[in-house]
Amino acid sequence: MTVFFGVFLLTLLLIVAIAMVRTDNLFVAVMLGGIFSLLMATIFFLLDAPDVALTEAAVGAGVSTVLYLAALALTAEREKIHTVHQIKALVVVTTTALLVIFATFDNVQFGDPTAPVHVHVGPWYLENTQRYMDIPNVVTAILGSFRGYDTLGELFVVFTAGIGVLFLLGARPKKDTEAAETLIPQQSETSEGLRNYLIPRLTGRLLVPIILLFGLYVQFHGEYSPGGGFQAGAIIATGIILYALLEGEAAALRVVPQWMLMALMAGGALLYGMVGIVGMLLGGQFLDYSVLADNPVVGQQVGILLIELGVGMTVSGVLLSIFHAFAARDKY
Amino acid sequence: MSAWAQHLPALQVGVPLLTTPIIVLLRPHGLAWAAATLTSCFTFFIAVMLTLAVLDGQQVQYSMGGWPAPHGIALSVDAFSAILLLIVTGASTVALLAARQIVNAEIEASRQPLFYTAWLLALAGFVGILVSADAFNIFVFMEISSLASYVLIAGGSDRRALPAVFKYLVMGTIGATFYLIGIGLIYLMTGTLNLADMEVRIREVSDQKPILVAAGFITIGLALKAAVFPLHLWLPNAYTYAPVPVTVFLAACSTKVSLYLLLRFDFFLFQPNLLNHNIQFSYFIMPLAILAILAASSLAMIERNLKRLLAYSSIAQVGYILLGASLVSLIGLTASVIHMFNHALAKAALFLCVACLATRCVNLRIDSLRGVAKQMPWTMAAFLLAGLSLIGVPGTAGFISKWYLITAALDEGLLGVGLIVVVAAGSLMAVYYLWRVIEVAYFDKTNEGTKIVGEAPLGILVVCWLVVLSNYYFGLAPWLSTTLSSAAAQILLGQVP
Amino acid sequence: MDWLGVYYYWAFAALLMIGFYAVIAKSNLIKKLIGLSMFQSAVFLLYITMGKIDDGTAPIYHEGVSQQIFSNPLPQVLILTAIVVGISTVALGLGIIVRIQEEYGSIEEHEILGIDER
């Protein structure tokens, strides 16, 4: 039966992908992108990767849809010309695909528990997580501690993206003054959000606290169930973006002002770094949490909790900053 | 102090990485520059310490989080990474020292802390790649460095920087994703991500197709990021429209770091394990390298913009580096590694001269530089001297690498003669394209109506001359670079030094 | 999971093709970016597929779970990181696109090239 699920979802996925590329309406492509993400997330779930599924849903269907729409609002909705260099593209793409498919003609085993990928490093984590840190979610254990350095890097990738968008959109466009004058009256209208629409407003206002609460749950329950700092950050950011959509940009900025976003961004990254450095000062290696408490297992748990908090802070700060940077662009 | 010495590899990455959140928040804007420069200096200092440890014969290893290698992430520094650490941190420091005035002129004060943050992030990303011994961790840091480089290039005041950077973003991401596919396939067959462990476990499966395909993906992906000839399209515009200090920084190290990875994977991982890998590698890389030298040099010969001219020259130099590697011999690889070092020196010096020019000249088209040598004698003298090093005149750093390259080619018999012809032709072309600039600057009359401009600000000029002189220092006393390079070549070929 | 695994793998190849094709052949920058993230998603699929074990379950211990076969957690961790990298790239790319629109008034690659040549 699983076979059938997989085949069906993959087929839908491919259909959606082709439709996304073929349509000339970018808006439709972005909406289909939401479906694409949800399908992808469901497939990940089928493949026993609930953590990844949660991330893909939060990022693909939530954050990236919002970002694409924000960018579309500032650019163009329709694609003008479909394709250029079609032949070159087909040649390159076919070569790549043949190369990839060529690899399958040799003893590649998927799902076989004796395949090399399942007998070397992977099982070690499953066997030893209980012993070293005693938390049920092995994915969180690897993410937070065994490969915590990767996660530090990941955090800084997000941080870089945040810095980058703020830097890029901090530039004043050249024909600034003229455009600003014509658009000022309209700007106050757009920043109102959906305040005058009863149903979205009612349901939305109801959902904002639920989303935030859920975000906190994902944040602090990440050691026991799917979730963790990154997913929580994305969900919390989505919640506040929802608020911004309902009540307008300005209202959202009053609740979570710019300086607070900056502080979240930098603070989360610093928190993560500090945990690493404290580990070093207490005599361990960089990012060694077992020295954080008398009992190394407790130390690991404290460390993972703290770094997940750092990740959550930075991610929510960055995503919100990016969203505001795009939304504020409307004024020009 | 010795307690800290064991943490050096972690500090090498940690120092630039963890100062970034602080720099974002620095409000009086000059402070951001000062903090970034200090951090960069300190990173350079750590790189020197690590190099000393490596020269001392120590095995520099570090387990992140205290988890030993295949399960946790390990860092390791050997001669090959040490020489690149010197290049990267040195280039960053030098470029930052020269950056202040130009950045002040090009970027609004409110955006400067963000700019310097991105700079340090790029530095941390490059350094992170170099010290990492874990294939996936390399990917993460590759992305930090790439994203930060996009931001830096987009800081250029010319609007053409934006399409250029978008192109770079697309091609860079494709390159990184190819790399990720390759790592995935290797992981599929070996079950590990640690490079040393991979090297051991790949032996059992080395004859299987996924590994071969993975080698292909990794080589092509990294070649894309390293701007190997037909995949170089992102580079010229990105270098041309970036702010000049950024060009100094990136030209000296971004392609080098990708080349480092390319060599590290192809030699350390695949060469001893894949049947006929050396032949495939040579057949694939050598034509590209020759093409890069000849075609990119010709493009440089007809180019009108000084920065783009030097960018094409960089692509040609990537050709020399790969030419040495494609011989798959000890001396060839030594030539390759030493040319990374020497080219970084020469290119940094040349772009620093461009930085000097940029402080005074409105644009950098060659015909608008007429007679500039009279007004900026020191700058043009530096340009001349750095140009000699790029060409490879005896006494300069460039000569050392050409010498090694020719020696390596001589071992190859008839093919080698052909290669020597290519190297000689490339050098002659370099003479021509640099001569065009010199000729215009020294012998043409100043354009009518150009206002008299003075010499470049002293700060930048001093930095520029420092780098130019180091070209001669490493040309006359190449002990450090040759020692590290031959050790690196031995490591790559699996001969323990 | 024998041929299903291969089907997953081929779906990865197909998705890779579709995304890559969009990146090269489309002139619209947003479309290129959409293609790029599809291209990356394909790789996520590859990794997650290789982590699955037949009859396994998610690598999270739970009281009600009696099964002792867990799928390989490591690829999942890698892909979590890769997804984050992907969204960061997209965000930065969109930022650049918005700036291009402001400076050039267009987000079609061939038009932008045309504007600069003039």
Place this chain on the structure above:
Amino acid sequence: MYYVVVIATFATMGLALVRALLGPSVYDRVLAVNMFGTKTVLVLIVIAFLYGRPDFLDLAMAYALINFVGVLAVLVFFRTRAQREPTETKGKD
């Protein structure tokens, strides 16, 4: 029993997808996307029970919440577009 539910939901997903692909108006597509999201949540819940991991219901909840935000973002986008259109045709070129 679970299987029947899954197959039925899959059928609905397919139908919703057809609407989303064919259009014709944008509102059809928005509705289809929204519906697709809802169906995904259902599939997820059923699969969670099917595999004996009801602890993954969290996930379904996250999908539901996020899906709502996505649709709302689309609506806001529409509204902005509609308001902008007149100024845009005048203001540019």
